Amino acid sequence: MTLASADTPAAPAVTAAQVVQEWGPFEGAERIHGITHDGRQVWAATGERLIAIDPATGRPTGELPCACDAGTAFDGRYLYQIAEARIDRIEPSTGRVVASIPAPGKGGDSGLAWAEGSLWVGQYRDRRIHQVDPDTGAVLRTIESDRFVTGVTWVDGSLWHGTWEGEDSEIRQLDPRDGAVLQRLAMPAGTGVSGLESDGEGLFYCGGGASGKVRVVRKPPSARKHP
Numbered sequence: 314m315t316l317a318s319a320d321t322p323a324a325p326a327v328t329a330a331q332v333v334q335e336w337g338p339f340e341g342a343e344r345i346h347g348i349t350h351d352g353r354q355v356w357a358a359t360g361e362r363l364i365a366i367d368p369a370t371g372r373p374t375g376e377l378p379c380a381c382d383a384g385t386a387f388d389g390r391y392l393y394q395i396a397e398a399r400i401d402r403i404e405p406s407t408g409r410v411v412a413s414i415p416a417p418g419k420g421g422d423s424g425l426a427w428a429e430g431s432l433w434v435g436q437y438r439d440r441r442i443h444q445v446d447p448d449t450g451a452v453l454r455t456i457e458s459d460r461f462v463t464g465v466t467w468v469d470g471s472l473w474h475g476t477w478e479g480e481d482s483e484i485r486q487l488d489p490r491d492g493a494v495l496q497r498l499a500m501p502a503g504t505g506v507s508g509l510e511s512d513g514e515g516l517f518y519c520g521g522g523a524s525g526k527v528r529v530v531r532k533p534p535s536a537r538k539h540p
Contacts, residue, residue: 330484330498331531333516336371338525339364345520345527347385347395347425348464348508351405355518357527358385358394358508363403366527368512377408384425384464384508386432393432393447395422400432400450414450417443424465424474424509435462435474442474442487457492460485464509464520468532471495475506475519482506484517484530496533504528 337345342359349356354374355366358381365375383395391411392403398420402412416422417434424435424442431453432445442465444453456472460483463475472489476482482505486496500506500519508520517530 325494325496327483327497327499328533330500332501332504332528333531334371334529336366336527336529337521339373342525344507344523345525346381346383346507346522348510348518348520348527349385349387349392349425350510350512350518351387351392355510355527356385356387356392357520358382363392363394363408368518368529371527377403377405379403379408379410383422384435385510386425386427388427388447393425393427395425395434400425400434400445402447412448414445414447417445417450417452423463423507426465426467426510428467433465433467433472435465437461437463442472456487456489458485458487459492459494463505463507466509466511466517468511468513473509473511473517475509477505477507477522484509484519498530498533500528500530 347358357364363377380396381394386393394401399413401410418436423437426433434443440458442456460476465474472487482500484498506519507522510518519528
């Protein structure tokens with residue numbers, strides 16, 4: 314039996330994720346991949362189009378035809394979308410791709426987030442999150458996880474990512490300095506997290522993969538903040 318030292322924090326207990334809403338499935342959308350929030354509406358990547366969703370009603374309000382088979386992010390002006398082995402920068406008003414950079418996983422990429430002037434790209438099977446230069450695609454640093462990484466988001470200075478292995482799926486808070494797990498939210502049995510985003514006001518938006526649904530999960534008030 315191995316005991317943790319006094320300097321080693323105990324592993325965080327698993328608490329049940331509080332799902333407060335479910336949206337979808339949406340017409341013509343068989344899967345939900347990436348998720349982002351632009352301050353007014355939620356965007357969900359469905360493979361061949363991004364669907365805009367009104368968070369007050371959970372109903373679609375528009376769409377942008379584009380390749381979108383993994384993570385989605387928003388920097389305050391542009392949408393960013395993983396499409397196979399690249400990340401496209403997209404003008405939301407027109408759907409026009411204004412620039413593209415190589416994705417670090419060369420097609421093995423999952424989640425996508427924007428924070429601190431960088432893109433943060435999940436690597437599903439490699440169990441990593443890369444900080445990436447949005448103009449060049451250069452990897453600036455890497456954070457290791459101990460689980461498969463799906464969606465990625467930053468909120469209130471804290472880093473969260475989704476996991477999905479077999480029938481088990483969680484939303485996890487990591488210490489961005491060393492990847493230590495700070496908090497674990499277990500999704501209900503039979504549900505998973507593909508994309509992940511926060512509204513910045515206490516809710517997570519979670520893509521539900523092949524269910525075609527988006528689930529809204531309450532962020533715990535006890536979430537720890539880190540610089």
